[in-house]
Structures are given as C-alpha cells and as structure tokens.
Amino acid sequence: MPRVSGCSIRALWILNSQDAVVFSRRFPVVERRWRASCKSDVESGTVPLLPTDSELAAAFVDRKKREGSARGFGIRVPQSVEGSDSWVDDPITRHIISLHINKEEESANHLFWPFILHMKGHYCILVLPLVEPHHLRTYSRMCKRSDCGNAIGQDEGLSSLLLALPSITGAFMVAHVLGDIIMGDAQEPEVVVITSPSVGGLLDSLTGSIGISARAKPVAATVAASTTSNTTVSGSVLSDAPRIGSRTLDKDSLRTFISSAMPFGTPLDLSYSNFSAIKSNGFSSTDLPLSDRKQPAWKPYLYKGKQRVLFTIHETVHAAMYDRDEIPDSISISGQVNCRAELEGMPDVFFPLTGLDTTRVEVISFHPCAQVPEQGGEKQAITFSPPLGNFVLMRYQAFCGIGPPIKGFYQLSMVSENEGAFLFKLSLMEGYKAPLTMETCTVTMPFPRRRVISFDGTPSVGTVSNTEHAVEWKIITSSRVVSGKSIETTFPGTVRFAPWQTQRPNSSGYGIRGITDEDSDTELESTNNVVNVEEFLMEKMSKDLQSVDLEEPFCWQAYNYAKVSFKMVGAALSRMSIDPKSISIFPAVKAPVEFSTQVLSGDYILWNTLGKCPVAVTPKI
C-alpha cells in the first residue's frame, strides 16, 4: 500500500540578496523520519546530514552559476548540463530546485531535492519538504537521463511525482506565508464599505476599532510595464505597513511563527492573522467556547459586538486591444468576493449565486469554509460559516459583461530613427450608466529601451507628462471623477528619443548566444536591403533584446504598446452583483448586509496598431 504522505518539512532557509543565509530552521523530528525511511530503503546509500548554512549557501551559489540565475533556465537550453534542473526541461524546475551539497567533511556531492524556491523582495526562501527516498531517486534519474528529454505522459515524469507529493504543495504554502511575513505583506484581503473606506482585519475586529482606525485609502496600482500578474488582486493594494528596504528581518517573530504554525516541521495553521492575534491577545477567561457547537481550528476567537456582513467585489480587467480585423480583442476579468462577517457565535451564511451569469463567469472557487453543493459550483447557492476578519469568499474568472471600459486605438509610427508620431483615439465608458464611475484613468506609453527627450502634442482631454522612459497621459484624475457618461478623446503627437545606443545584452539568456555573434557580416548586408525606417529600426533593436524570464508572458520590450490603468467603482464589469436581501443567516439575526464594488485594471494593453503584437489563438467552442 503506498504511504499517504502528509506535509512535513525537514528544514528551511532564508537567503539574502548576497546569497548569505540570514535565517535557517531545521526540524530534527522530520529529519529522523527521513533517515528512518532511508534506512528501510534498500537502495539508499549513506544518508547525508542536512547541510549547514554555509554549505547550503555555497550550493545555492553553485547552482546559480550553473543555471544562469537563481531560478535557473527552467527548460532545457543549450547551456543546460546533465544533472542540473533545467536538464529535466520543465518550467516548474524554476520553483522546485535541486542542490548539490558538498559536505565539508566528505568529498562526496549529495543531491538534495526538492527545495521549494520562493523569491520575495530581496530574499530567497528555500524549503525542503520531506519526501520518500524513492522520489529523490526518481528525480535524480530524471535530471541525469542521457536522452533528449521525456515525452509527455510518460510514467516516470515530473507530473506523476508532483501529484504524489502533497508535501511540495504544502511547502509552497509555507514559503509564501514566510515571504509575506518577512516583507510585511501578510495582510487580509480588503473589504471596502461606503461609510468607512476600508475596514481592518482580524485584530481590528478583536479590538473593536472598526471605523476608528482611519486606514489609508487604497491607491490604484501603479503602472508597472512588465510586472507579472501573479500577485493576487488584492495584492495590488498597498498597505500602510513599513515596506521593503527599511525593513530588517524580524527573526524572532519568524521563529515564533514557525514554532506555532508548524511545530515539529508539520504545518498546522498557516494563517498569520490568527497567529498574530493569539500572540498579541492570548486568551482570557471571557473567551468561552460555545456550549452547543465546536469551534473550528481556523476560528480561534468569536466575534462580539454589533453585527453586520460586508462584501466587496474586486475585479481586475486584463485586456489585449488590437484594433485589427484579423485579431479579435480579448478582455478577461478576474474577480473575487471579499467578505467580512461580523457575526456573533458560529452562524451559517446562505449566499445565492444567482447574480452570476454562467455564460460569462467560468471559474469559481471558494474559501474552504464554504460548503459547496456537489453538483458543481456554478449553480444554486453556497453556505458558509465565516471565519473572523476579512477573507476571500470566492474567486471567479469572467468575460466582460458590458463593453470594454476603454476602447480605441493607439498608433505609433517611427518617422525617423529617433522620432515617432503617435495617435490615440479612445472612447471611455461607452454605453456605461451610473452608478459605474471611473475614478482614475491613465494611459502610459512605456519606452523602456529608449530615452524620451521630448514630446509634442495636446490631448483633447487630460494632461500629459513624461519621464525618462515613458509618456504618461492622465485622462481622468480622482478630482474629476466621471460617472455615467462616456468620453471621446484623441491625442495626436510626436515623441523624440535620444539616439539609439546598442546595448549588448549581458545577462545569461535562454537560447543560443555566441554562435550568432560572428555573423556581423550578414548583418551588414541585411541592413542595406531594408528600406523602411521602421523595419530597419525594428531589426536593429531586436538584435539586442534580452530574453525574459519564463514568468513573463512574452518579451514586453519587443513591442510598442500603451498601457491603460484605471479604477472604477459602482458596479462590476462582469455584472456580478450581490443582492443583500437574498443573503440569509442561520440562526437568524438582524444584521445589515452591505456591498461595494471596485474594478481595477490589470494588464490593459493597447497594442500599437502599426506594429507587431503578441497574440494567442482564441479557441472557438
């Protein structure tokens, strides 16, 4: 019978940007289990001790050298060597890595796998979960196989290994929580009500300071040209907590969190808000358990006070707007319903899903506290027993229910090598009615590889400014909120750049470098054939494009685009809405239900209609 593994962690390390270990924790009880299973495993040879901090750091640096970066190549490239992670040829090896530890006393080189690699801020978090010796052997075989790489769906693949190892998944959860703690990001999802802009988390509900603590109003996500979209929707909300840089690693609180969340290396409750509430509040004699019901492990405290239920719908709009006949625009919305249930006792909340149009909403997943009817999530209603504080009740992916908030086109044409003429023609909130309100809208033209000297031109609406590598057009500012009407605007202009300077890419790329460098003679030839300035420039500039990380959707710098960032309130674009009347609570109490909506832009991109653009095939069902 195969052993069903839980999730245990042998050790974890946190490294700083200089690749020095700043924090480490070993769990001898788990290590004892590892050694025991190695002992009963015939094929295991000598079992190496866990690496010391210095050995681990050395191995990590070694891997960094071998694999080009801390994360590594991920997929097999010509530089990959046998025995390394990228030899396995799977992008996930950028997250689940192996290290070859050279023990100081022995000359032998031991393979340790799997290390969960999570990078947060300047820190690298490495977590080593417990697996069976045969898993390690399988992986070792995989990264040493001499052939050209596995076919999909083979028996000894990484996929079946990962499926069999929940400890890896658990270790990722641990790593992410630790990352949030060290960066001070561990906060609860945001819930906004009309009366008080934002409400605090679990601690606030314990101290009863709702409405009193004037929290900073969430600001719109700053426009980052190429940030990944893997931060959660609420993650774009900046907190008032001290941020990166000024922050030093609070090792003591980290240590106490670890001891409490995963005594003996086995995670029990990774909720940081629960931990910090217990740590700072403790339990008093007034915290009596209910007499009739058990108190769940995820709800150490019960709420006392004025009762109400708050919902906030958060939506993020991602769009690729092409304005071309042959490529359809694509708009997708990822949304979530944040909730804060200030209810006494352990009531159940009945939440109907009727507000969802199932043709437009396609993914729904729920908080673990929700009881989902077995037929499937899209129908009927769910019942949930709310935890304390703010929490994400459900998440969904949706298509745009009404037209896109910003339509139009962006055209940029290089009239000479250092001068571009551009034209925007946009219509905002076309066909939108109140209460949909656009609070801010900014269009940014990023030119990360060129230095902007000046620009020329006046938009019909809004103001324009430029930074060194971007031109920013503020159409709507928070002082001039637009509600219930549409705006048509154009912005013709020119932008002048500093002369192009060839920057030889220096970072280690993915593909083949060096072989092509000698072709300078062919380059010379080719430039003579190109008559078009734009093509010529394109060709010239694409020569020293750097390869992007696998976490990026494409090479942003290869394209010209404008990025729109906006914030809307009033209604959800997916037409998701909550009817306060349909929500019922058992046992019945009189508690008001409020809800608010917030729509933010994610990657909302207007591709240069005259240039190249990345596309994907939209499947037609």
Place this chain on the structure above:
Amino acid sequence: MAKPPSSLKPLSPQEWETLMEDYQYGGTRRRRWTSANYTALPLLQLSLSSLLRKDFPLNLKLRLLVFLEEEYLLAFEESGLEIEQTLTLILDALRPLIQAPIDGVSITYSLKDQFMLSTTSIFITATSDAVPILPQLESLIELLLTVINRPNHGLDRQTRGVACECLRELERAFPCLLSEIAGHLWGLCQSERTHAAQSYVLLLAGVVHSIAMGKANVSILNTSLPLVPFNFPQFLLGENGWGKEISSSSYKELRRVMSFLLEWPQYLTPCGLIEFMSMIIPVAVALELQASLLTVQLSGLIYSFDPVLCHALLVLCSQFPDAFDGQEGEVANRLVLMSREVQHYLVFRLLALHWLLGFIGLLKDGEGRKKKAIIGMRLSFYPTVFDSLSLKSLKLDLLAYCSILVDASMSPGGHAVLGSDVIGSGVSVVKLLEDGLVSVSGFKWLPPWSTETAVAFRTFHKFLIGASSHSDTNRILMESTIFHTSERMLVDMVLEFQGLVPVMVSFFDRLFSCYKHRWLGERLLQTLDVHLLPKVKIDNRLGSYFPVFDRIAENITVPPIKLLELLTSFMFMLVEKHGPDTGLKCWSLGSRVLGICRTMLMHHHSSRLFLGLSRLLAFTCLYFPDLEVRDDSRIYLRMLICVPGNKLKHILNIGEQLPGISPSPQSSSFFSQSFSVSHESKKSRNISSYIHLERVASLLVKQSWSLSLSSVSTGGNEPSYLEGINDNEPPYEQREFDGNADVRTLPEMEITGQRQEPLRVMDSKISEIVGILRRHFSSIPDYRQKPELKIRISCSLRFQSEPFNRIWGFDLPANTLDEEDILPAIYATVLTFSSSAPYGAIPSCHIPFLLGEPPKSDYSLGQSDSFDIVSLENGTAEEYDFKAPVMVELEPREPIPGLVDVYIETNAENGQVIRGQLQSISVGIEDMFLQAITPEDVPPDAVPGYYLDLFSALWEACGTSSSTGRETFLLKGGKGTAAIRGTRSVKLVEVPATSLIQAVERHLAAFVVSVTGEPLVNIVKDGGIIRDIIWKDVASDSAIDVTISDPNSERGPLYLKYHDDEDERGSQVHFNKKEMGCFLILIFLPPRFHLLFQMEVCDVSTLVRIRTDHWPCLAYIDDYLEALFCV
C-alpha cells in the same frame, strides 16, 4: 552526574547569539566553539541554567530552546553523551516550568510551549527506532498528559494544543505508545470545544492510525486504565500484543472512532486536514471502509481555492479511483480551471497542470473513453496572451498530449478504443500544433536567445517525439502527420528566418545526442538537404546557414553531393563578386566553407566526397581571392588526395570527439605535447630496423664495393681514392673537379704535365671523328653550370607496424572495424640524403603520409578469418598502401659507385617527431649508365645512325693510339672543355650465347647502338626488345667492323695471354667457337664519360672489348660484367 567544567564561563546574551549563529553556519566557525569545549553536556548544562535565569530576555530563551532542539543530534549525541543523563536534565528543567504559574515576564505560555516542543523533539531524536524503555519518557508523557487533561480550559488552550502535538509526535515516533489510553483521548476530543480541538482530534487520529496499522490488540473504548500515571503498554515490550489481524471487536471500535473522526474535516485548518487525511486514509483502507464515507465529506475540497486542499482531494482520488469513477472529467476540469485562475501564485497554476498530467496518467489504459474526454478539453488548453511563458509551455505540453491521443486514435489499433466520433470531429494534430505555437509566435523574429524561441522549440520536440518514450522499444511512425508537418514547418521557418538557424542546430543536436531519437534528427537533416538546399539564395547571407550545413556535412546519412554543389557555387559567387572592400568577408566566408569541407572530410568516406570536394578545393586554391583560404584549401586538397580514410579523420580531429571514431590517445596527446620536446633520441636509435628505404631494382653487384667505399669514406669526406690508386697517372679531370680554379687554364697545365704523345697528322677520317666528337661534347652539359644530368634511383619507403608501435608506445584500438585503424602511420616524412661519394647535392624527398605494414602474421590471419570483409582489393591495396615510392636523384661528378646515407624525419600520429638514420642505399656502377645525349638537331629517325657514328668515333678516340688524344672538346655552354684519354680492356665471358643475349636484352638494351652478324641479328630482332638500332649483316660489314673496332686488337698481349691461360679448358671452346655477331654498346657515364662495349658473341663464349675514357670505371665494369652474365 558530571559537574560542568569550571572553565566554561557563562555566556552573555550576545555571546549566545554568536554561538548559535556559528553553530548553524558550520565549518570553522562552529569548530571555534567546539574546540573551546562549548559542546556536549557542558553546553547543555550551560543552556539550561541560562534558560532559568530571570535576566535573560524571553526571545533569547525561545531561541536557545530551538537551538537545543536543532543541534541536539550534532552537538550532543555525537559526543557519546549518556542519553538518560541528558534527558533527565532536560526533564528536570521542564517540570517546574510547566507547573509554574504564568507571570507574563519570565514564565509565559510561549516559553512553556517552546520548552515542551523542544523537549519532545530532543526525546525523539535522542532515541532510536525501537521503543525506548526509559523512565524519562514515561515522565515526559505523564507531564504532557496532565497538560492536556483539562479540556475547555480557556486560558491555556493554545498550550494544551501544543501538548497534544507533542504527544502526537511521540506517538508517530513510537507507534502505539498511547494506544492503551486511546479511550481517554477520545473522551477529551469529545469534550474539547475550543479551536484547540484540532490538535486533540489529530492526536486521536494518530493513535488510531498506529493501532490500525500495527493491528494492536487493544480496546479503544476501554478507559479502565487511568490516564496518569502513565505506563508503557505492556504489549510493546513483548511480542504478543501485535495482532496478525484486527479482531472483530476492535474492528467495530475502530469503525466507531472513524465515524467520529470523519465528522471533523470542516473544523480543521487546510494544513490540519492534510495531516488528518494522511492518517485517516490508510486506516480507511485497512478497515476496508466504503470510500463513499470519505468522499461525502471531502469531495467538496475540489472547489476550494486552497491548493493544499485540492491536492488533498487528488490524493484521495488516486487512493480510491473507483470511488471517483465518473467524476474524473469534473476533477480534470477543475484542475484546468485552477490553472486559469490568475489570482493564484504562478507556481500553483503550474502545479495544477502537472497534477492534471499526473492525474491523466493514473487513468487506466483500458479506459479509452476517459482519455477521449481529454481530447474534448483541448480548447481549454490553449494558452492565452497574458499567460506566463512557463504556463504557455506547460499548456503546449498538454496540447502535445492531445495530439498523441489523436494520433493514437488515428492508428489502426486505436479505432476500437476511441471510436470514430473523435476522428469525425475533425481534430487535427496539425491544427493543435499551429494554433498552440501562435502564443509564442514571436520566436520567429525575436533573437534566437529569446525565451519564446526556447519554448517553441521545446514544444516542437514534444510534438515530434510524441508518444515515443525512451523506455519502450517501438518506433514512432515515421510517416505520422505531425512529423511531416514539423518537417515542413522547419524548412519554411529556416528559409524565412535565418536567425533560427542556431536554434535549429541545437535542436538537431539534442536529437542527435539521444540514442532513441537520433534517427529523427537524421531524417530532418535529410529533409533539409532535399528541400532547403535547392531553395536557399546564394548570396552573402548564406553564411548564416553554415551551422546547419555543418550538421549536414557531419552526418553520414546525408549524401554530401548537394551541399558540395551549393558550396561550390557559393565559392564561385564569392570569387565573382570579389571587390576591393570584400576582403575580410571573403576571408571569413571562405574559411568557414573550408571548415565545412573539413567536417565532411572527417565524417565521410573520402571516396564519396572525392569528386565534388576536390573540384571545390581545386577551384578555391586556384582562384579564391584570399591567400590564407587558398593555402588552406591546398592543404585540404593534398590531404584528400594523399591521406586515406580514418587517418585523415584523426589528423583533422582536433579537440573534438567524433562519434564514429574512437577517442584515440593521439588526439589528446596532440595537445599535451609540443612538437619540439617530443623527439626522443633513444627511441630513434634503432629506427633502421623497422623503417626501410629500399631500392626497387637491386644491384647486380651487391656487396663488395659498397664495403670498400664505406671504409674509405670514413677517412675523410674527400674522395681521395683516385690519387691513392693512380698517382702515376693523375687524371686531370679529377683535379679539375677538386680545384675550383679557372676551368680553361687548368686543362692546359694538366696537358702539359701529362705523358707526351706523338703528334699526329689529322687526316680526314680523324677530322671526321673529331667533328662527331665535338658535336657530341657540345651537347653534354657542364655540370658546374647546369646540373642537368641526373641519375635517378627508384626506391621505396616502408615501415613495420609492430615494432614501430612497440617502440613508440602507441596503443591503438584493436577492435576497430577498419583494418587501417589499427595500423600506425607517419606523416610529413622528410628523407634527406648525403653521400661521401661525389654525387653532388641530393635533393630531399617528402612523403606526406605512410601507413605501417601490418604484422605479417596478423594480416594473413585477418584475411583468412574474415575474407568477407577483406576483399581482393585489400590484397592489392597492400602493395600500394604500405610503400611510398621515393626517387633519389644524384648528380654524379664522377661515375663511381658509392653509398648514400639516408636520414629520416617524420611525425607520428600523436605529433611525436621521429628522427634517425636509415640504412644507406648503395649506388652501383650500372646506376650511372645513361644513354648518350642526342643533339637537338638530330631528327628522331636519324638517331640510330648518329649513335653508331658516335660509337665509332668514341671507339676510335679511346684507342690507346688515338689521334684525338690531344684534342679538347668544348662542353655545352662553351666554358668547360674535356679531353679524351682512352683506355681499353677485354673480357671473355664463358656463357652460352642465348643467356648472354638475354642478359643484354634485359640490362643493356637501351644502350645497344648496333648489332652485327646475321645469326645474332636474327636472334635479337626476333626478341623484339632491342629496337631502333642499326642492324648489319656480317658479310657486308665485318671488314669495316674490324677496322673500326680496333686495329690493334690482334696485338693486344692481354688477349693472347688470356687465351693461353685458358688453353687446356678453352681449346675446345676455341675450336667450337662460332662467331655469331657483335653487339655494339654505347654507354654514357655522367658527367661526361663514356663506356663502350663491343661484344663478339660466339655460341659458347663472348669476348667483350671495352673502351672508356674514364679508366677507373673499368674496375667496376669487370665485376659488373661477371655479375651480368654469370648470374
């Protein structure tokens, strides 16, 4: 109990920090402390005393506890510390702390919690696998049990939870430790209502798990035993407690506990649930519970956005596949949706796709319908624009998997499995690939190092190798749709985007390095050869295709003809377009073309390349604008022509490992040794015993003269023997050679110093003779000015492999297919010659390549063993391959035999230089024999007549009473002069006429100027060997002959004497002597001498009359004639 050494001074908080950090850092920093005795028991005692100090900050205490826990194994156990002693120490410290009331400053819950955790951890790590019968352990458990035995107590609920965890960990380490108090634990679970209940439940689940797994025969409901004091279960100490099976009573009890436990999942945290399931699932399997009991509680997890919970459900699925029968589609669908949830961290989206692949892998092979459902999901696998590249690449993997499934359904066997509806639905693998690649379509124009490119080619690979795994043996269908599509796409792509060439090359390399898919790469190269080469434009951009050409060139399965043609026309283009500013480009492209040629030479059989490549190289070395390229191509051309097969590959194989060619020690040592140092004189000493330079035609006279000459030559370099022997008659010629004085004055002096001859009146006959001679001499080149007269001696160089290898220490691979591989070779051999004999400067010989002779025995063995391999050609090749022809050219100053010393300098395969002296070549007098030079104005048909006249003239001039004695003749060029000093001799050879004629025909045919006497003429004419001479009948010409021959012949005293000596034996001969006729033979001896024979042939003996103007040669002639006729 040992007291701590007094030397160990207490540490301040800062020092503790440093100590703990250094311990974790390891290495020298750690040793700093251990060497100062801050280790083992003293350190433990020190830490425990610090823990109890009130002035220490709480944080440090907590840290210290964690430190003790982490380092216990290394710091304490290693040192052979008594376990019981340490455990007692720790327990004694823990007990008062637990019982102390909370004061919020020095005693807090967190300190209690941490102390319990650390103590438990140390107890577990300190003890071995077997249950330790330690009273300390009993005490610890008892202490923990007292902590947990206060359910619903409000204030310390967290601490009670921690104590439960400690107990659970002990139970996990020592299974069934708490089995006998399971009833109490259950009771506690039921009554606990705070959030700490999770820990109680997990503790109970842990105990139940070990009971069910160990099949312990205990009653769970029984609470007769008290909770405290705690005692080890007796059955753990003996053997009888472990049941073979779960008894029916405990089975029922276990089921009851299970149904209680299964109420709990909704109250557990996600991590707690994972832990819970990992204990519950094995129990459920052991108890053979209905899986539905679990699924009812847990199947909702799939809708959670917590990745841990989703994974937990997947674990459940893989444990109870039957319970989820029919729901696989829903599970797979949820996984796809999870991968599309942008709120997740990227890694969980990647994991979801991996789980999906793993999950599909779990579906049984027979369940074709389920896999078909995967094809139905294909549309949701399409990557979207904003998916990260890693996600795109995994989604493309899934599309590749779909294509495998579709392909399988297309194959004949697949119809039955998947049914025709799938095929009918028009799923095209090509469409899957093409649509999928759109998401990374930038790879075509982005630089080749872009990540998009890497992902795209990874996808190509996945689609291409398809279902062909490396473990099974079946081959993929070469004719599969996907294969043809890929072929086409690759060709089109590389035609349009040259930037992709290096990427494609590394793609090929990847296939080539695979034992299984090598042939795929070869096939693709063949495709490129057929479809790409005709389409590429021949211009300067062709250079970007060179990496591909290189691969084509090195692949033996691709015929090189097309590529050679392409490169040839490319070279034409380069030559044609050559202009003033193309120099560097020309050089670069030209050398790269030659690089490809080199690659071809290394990998293909020379015969396959020969025609095309030699044309290309010849063209290049003649017309290419760049000198270096011309030079290189000349070298390659020479190599192609001179060096055979594998040896050529070895030469060219610099620093690379060729797949077909064994990694030879030569190539590696090629670099490690420099050329200059490798000369080893010791090894070179006996070089002549296995490297031989031999004459092709052996000398008739073999031994004697070479010996005498070599002894003379040791005396000095000057050939002084002439003076030594012949000082009464010093030939002026000799002086002339030795002294470098004025040529015209010297002869005068010599003549005056010579024996006086009576002056003769020059009659018409003599003047005619003189005329002929003048004409003759004027055509003889003066060697001092124009060295035109050369003696050529054909030789051959060979060497024996076996001694060569032995001495030079080559260990050539013995098991190579090709015979040539095991033979050594020498390269760039230079033979230099020198001689003490007056032969002038002898030009050296160069031999580019020579293969060693196979050992005789081995070779014959090889032939007899496997004549299927060693064909007839090999037999002929032996002659050809193992000997190099060498032509030794001499310019003799004097026609005498001598020895030519031979020195060799050559290179072995590893670059070692071999130098040494070979055996000398002996030069015989017959080597000096040349035909007389014919003046240019003599027409060809008059040559025989001219020769006869010349013969007659010389014959006359060389007579002792020659009237031409004082005459000097100008040599060609008009500066040097020569005079004739004749000498005569005779020799009677007693051989039958027939053998004489044969000997003449064989050795002297070229020099015969006339044959007289009818019988002889008839015989010789019939032989047909001697031609184009003057034939004369005896009747008509005998008189003239006699007169010409020698008026003094009858009075030659030697002649008569000779006959008298031979009288007794010779009379009969003399009587029977029957004159048959005469050979007249004219031999020119370089530099300007002559040897004349008149052979009067009789049937049993022959009289040879000899005249010469170089008397020393007579000494050799005698021996020569003996050898010639007496063999």
